[in-house]
Amino acid sequence: MSGALDYLKERLHELDEQGLLLHPRTLDGPTGARARFDGREVINLASNNYLGLASHPRMNEAASRAAAELGAGTGAVRTIAGSMAIHRELERRFADFKRAEDALMFQSGFTANAGTVAAILDREDVIVSDQFNHASIIDGARLSRAEIKVFPHKDADAADRLMGETKAPGRRQLLITDGVFSMDGDIAPLPALVEVAEKHEAIMMLDDAHASGVLGKGGAGTVDHFGLHGRVDIQVGTLSKAIGVLGGFIAGPHHLIEWLQNRGRPYLFSTSAPPAVVAACIAALDIIRDEPERLDRLWSNTRFFKEGLHALGFDTGESETPITPVITGDEEKTQEFARRLFEEGVFTPAIVYPTVAKGRARVRTIVIADHTDEDLNEALDIFERVGEELGLL
Numbered sequence: 001m002s003g004a005l006d007y008l009k010e011r012l013h014e015l016d017e018q019g020l021l022l023h024p025r026t027l028d029g030p031t032g033a034r035a036r037f038d039g040r041e042v043i044n045l046a047s048n049n050y051l052g053l054a055s056h057p058r059m060n061e062a063a064s065r066a067a068a069e070l071g072a073g074t075g076a077v078r079t080i081a082g083s084m085a086i087h088r089e090l091e092r093r094f095a096d097f098k099r100a101e102d103a104l105m106f107q108s109g110f111t112a113n114a115g116t117v118a119a120i121l122d123r124e125d126v127i128v129s130d131q132f133n134h135a136s137i138i139d140g141a142r143l144s145r146a147e148i149k150v151f152p153h154k155d156a157d158a159a160d161r162l163m164g165e166t167k168a169p170g171r172r173q174l175l176i177t178d179g180v181f182s183m184d185g186d187i188a189p190l191p192a193l194v195e196v197a198e199k200h201e202a203i204m205m206l207d208d209a210h211a212s213g214v215l216g217k218g219g220a221g222t223v224d225h226f227g228l229h230g231r232v233d234i235q236v237g238t239l240s241k242a243i244g245v246l247g248g249f250i251a252g253p254h255h256l257i258e259w260l261q262n263r264g265r266p267y268l269f270s271t272s273a274p275p276a277v278v279a280a281c282i283a284a285l286d287i288i289r290d291e292p293e294r295l296d297r298l299w300s301n302t303r304f305f306k307e308g309l310h311a312l313g314f315d316t317g318e319s320e321t322p323i324t325p326v327i328t329g330d331e332e333k334t335q336e337f338a339r340r341l342f343e344e345g346v347f348t349p350a351i352v353y354p355t356v357a358k359g360r361a362r363v364r365t366i367v368i369a370d371h372t373d374e375d376l377n378e379a380l381d382i383f384e385r386v387g388e389e390l391g392l393l
């Protein structure tokens with residue numbers, strides 16, 4: 001080996017010294033409300049498995065059956081020989097779920113965002129984007145070569161000003177926001193943003209990765225939560241979070257979907273999802289319809305756990321959803337907090353700079369529908385004990 005990559009060793013060392021090197025834990029067995037990580041059973045407050053579907057028996061069975069009947073892989077990209085009837089079935093189901101005209105499946109939420117933004121805009125266009133939007137939106141924006149304007153978090157007036165400043169004849173404008181923000185658990189001011197987009201005749205795009213299956217009636221998402229049907233041009237969802245499997249999708253008008261089938265680069269140049277994945281996603285939509293109590297339970301758990309953390313005196317920021325940060329501020333303290341919580345039996349990741357601003361370090365908790373009162377009470381006891389031990393309370 002040439003040594004040409006040796007600079008990466010130095011970079012890694014720098015990351016390590018700054019406490020920024022990642023050390024992911026390993027699941028021994030399926031994910032769930034309680035799960036084994038690195039050989040230790042813990043209360044799992046670290047997953048995006050909101051409705052507990054990732055290892056639901058009906059999902060596992062649908063995946064197994066599809067693999068047995070249709071095979072482990074599809075053998076090609078969608079546009080050549082890798083489209084199966086179940087891909088189209090899933091897309092129709094998602095269009096209905098989002099009350100959109102049509103939908104398209106991507107290999108992940110990441111590629112759905114990045115591939116779509118890049119496919120619909122050009123160098124002459126402009127993207128007006130919330131400061132805390134997901135990395136996949138940022139990458140898509142860069143790939144599109146459009147001008148990128150970032151507005152302060154949730155500031156619709158600032159978005160309006162940026163729209164006004166960048167307006168020019170023939171120039172397209174895209175206003176884009178996450179529905180639920182992944183590090184703070186707050187909800188975008190979508191009604192105000194939709195008005196800004198309408199005023200400027202801009203495209204309105206919403207990344208509902210953390211809201212699909214979570215917010216709105218039947219988990220339909222942020223558009224439904226605010227009653228804005230028909231006023232958001234592009235809805236992005238992921239199949240990897242509440243839906244419990246893997247993949248992403250775009251919901252919108254038929255001409256958008258047809259355009260993406262022709263110009264969405266990840267869709268065109270990356271192999272389609274295996275039958276087991278697709279069948280499990282279809283089963284997820286059935287379960288969401290048949291077991292509405294899961295969504296109720298997710299929200300009652302959310303209220304219960306948030307109130308418990310408040311009562312203990314923790315700062316949970318602006319969270320309004322099952323994502324509840326416990327903000328401790330100091331980077332090193334937060335790392336220690338997460339480590340001690342894990343040792344005591346609660347898994348919550350430490351989220352530090354650069355994922356969040358310096359001095360806003362936090363552990364991030366996400367409750368799921370399958371957590372029992374016993375799980376959550378035990379988790380709160382552990383938060384109290386470790387919080388006191390570290391002088392956080």
Ligand SMILES: *Cc1c(COP(=O)(O)O)cnc(C)c1O
Pocket residue numbers: 108109110111113134136178182207209210238239240241246247248
């Ligand atoms: C997780 C996430 C994605 C990516 O979804 P994947 O299916 O995991 O690739 C996109 N946007 C947001 C806001 C997310 O939180």
